[in-house]
Amino acid sequence: MMQKPRPFSHRLIYVDERKEQIASLRGTFAAAQHRQKGRGQRFSIPMLLSLLVIMAAVALLVIFSK
Numbered sequence: 001m002m003q004k005p006r007p008f009s010h011r012l013i014y015v016d017e018r019k020e021q022i023a024s025l026r027g028t029f030a031a032a033q034h035r036q037k038g039r040g041q042r043f044s045i046p047m048l049l050s051l052l053v054i055m056a057a058v059a060l061l062v063i064f065s066k
Helices: 017-032 045-064
Strands: none
């Protein structure tokens, strides 16, 4: 019967205490932000308006070019 291999144990030799403190504070600041963008907000309002104007111009060009 074969023995199971011993489990892998990764111990850090060099620990960056500043990095650990920043990681613990990151959640605090993210919760405090009221204007945080969500995944559904890909386009801003000016970009949507300019896209609508361009689409209207192309539609008018197609309609009146015939």
